[in-house]
Amino acid sequence: MAQSIITVVGKDRIGIVYEVSKLLTENQINIVNISQQLMSDFFTMIILVDTSKCPKLPTELADFFAQESEKLALQIRIQHEDIFNAMHRI
Template sequence: MSSRAVMTVIGKDRIGIVAEVATMLAEHKVSIVNISQQLMDDYFTMIILLNAELCTLPRMQFCEFLSVEGEKRGLHIRVQDEELFNAMHRI
């Protein structure tokens, strides 16, 4: 995994989402560089800029881990390399 990535999290709002996601990241030595969160009616949305330089898993395994663990928690979690994310959102 490249050192920086953008992670999006979407799910029904409930207590503890930020803590759960932060714990999953910390378990794999991925740090949060910046975080933005917002409520849209009953839905929680979050965008996190990650530093994955010390990540304990290869990129595909880490993304699969987050997807599976997110699904268990009723969350849709997606991770993209920062460069790819920026290229996709350029006008």
């Protein structure tokens, strides 16, 4: 299983979970675990995903989510699990 971490941050509004889930579905990315929280007027979400069936390369996925971020007025970032863990290691 190829796992990655997706982070989503933006002004809270109806439909954010739907919009992000739709992007994942369209790219054959499976949600393994999800955590979301509302911080004042900001919506935050961290998703552990399985990208093993996704036809896009990791760099293509990063570019794709960057483009979709602009369209959806969100910050959507994806990192491979190993990179995420290395960055957050003490």
